[in-house]
Amino acid sequence: MQRRSPKRLLETHTDTEQDPPGTGADVSAPAGLRDQLGEGTIPDIVIRRLPIYARSLQFLEHDGIETVSSGELGARLGVSAAQIRRDLSYFGEFGKQGKGYNVAYLLGQIKGILGLDRDWSMALVGVGHLGRALLHYDGLQEQGFCIQALFDHNPEKVGEKIGDLVVHSMNDLPKVLAKQNIKMAIMAVPAKGAQEATDALVAAGTLAILNYAPIIVRVPTHVKIRHIDPIIALQSMTYYLDSDQVTPRNGSRRNGAKS
Amino acid sequence: MQRRSPKRLLETHTDTEQDPPGTGADVSAPAGLRDQLGEGTIPDIVIRRLPIYARSLQFLEHDGIETVSSGELGARLGVSAAQIRRDLSYFGEFGKQGKGYNVAYLLGQIKGILGLDRDWSMALVGVGHLGRALLHYDGLQEQGFCIQALFDHNPEKVGEKIGDLVVHSMNDLPKVLAKQNIKMAIMAVPAKGAQEATDALVAAGTLAILNYAPIIVRVPTHVKIRHIDPIIALQSMTYYLDSDQVTPRNGSRRNGAKS
């Protein structure tokens, strides 16, 4: 079984949308761009869940657990057993009746489907506080995401050496990304420079961007983007909170006409 | 018009699910917990989009733009105009035919709906590198999320003073949260301690958690949670990337029987 193909899969991936769920700030795609091939395309929402399954399987594997049923896995993740089975069924048959799934095998299959059976070189745009913090985060590298090129808009930072990498000018984006065959980027720049940086990345051939800037940036259809935005995530929870809670600090509640 | 009530709203909020969209790692809720009151409940997915609209409106307001149509707003966010109008219609009528929406007014309304017309006190659990970085991030405070209590599991850190806050022991969670009336928390702890910390937070009365730990933690139905997980976000994009791309580093592709 090769990567991504078992059943109804035929190597077509369109869509683009913004992201919220994972990062807390997703906007579902206008949907309608996706299904150029009505059948044969896996729903994006299914793709979004696979990494979550993989994560849990990694923990299970680490704990030496060999087998897991859809029910057990679902219980750990807050997902129904049927949904897990259904999601997996898009790609093939990985389980065994009466037994469940072999943890290591299923993990390997999911990684293969997602393209995680290899390392990905990444660019980091913006080497301010956040960018530097990301550089020191081991988790990325451990999961195969290797930051191998740095860029910054600030001329004072260009040329600086961080670890064994040198900060490049944004002007060098096309050249460097091409030479190092980099297709993914993390963007850690201020909101006001984010769209410009995004456009530069896209022009240089970037196909996937993880955006930490607190602004929703637009990308063309062929580019994937996910937004990491703690504030949006927090703001989507407060709705459910008040009622009796804390000091309502009432007072000037806007009112009156709509114009 | 008071907060959250205009039309079909009647102050019922159930559901809980994990999060993916916004933060990049959402798992949609088992859905079925939500609609105890078939009508009168706003879909969570709508609530998740409101902060995004608000964000864009803030930029428009900052730029001195007074009016915006659903079409313009949608174009900025990659959302259809109809969706914006439909989402808003759950809460009332905020626009004006032939003109659009008054930016400041709509922003105020959305903030009111979401409960953003006041400040929220927050607890931060875990004052390692990530926790400290979050403490220095001004954005949270600017948007009304004020970290006002610190906790750490490590006895060596307990008692340490950071800014004008002292790091408390996890044992003091119930006491401190109660005294300061804190209902929201940010969790920045290692994966292995995350579920335990979550349980402690929940036991202490926390109702909303923003989780930075790279693990999906479970919470009871009455607690909201969002996961910030860059790795999950990245892993949900790689699926769309390969095909011709970079060095496939082929070789040992697992194969063979399912068991």
Place this chain on the structure above:
DNA sequence: CCGACTCTGTGAATATTGTTACAATGTCGG
């Protein structure tokens, strides 16, 4: 004040997503 436009709010139609239910298959202790 008119006529050509613009834009909202929403019923109805579609499209997408999730759950139920069960036949088929396999496990497992004895």
Place this chain on the structure above:
DNA sequence: CCGACATTGTAACAATATTCACAGAGTCGG
């Protein structure tokens, strides 16, 4: 090797979410 039990994969169904499309309002230049 048997019978009781567990679990998958999926068809059919149910629930949700999105888009279409248009009546009703309001704008705006002259």
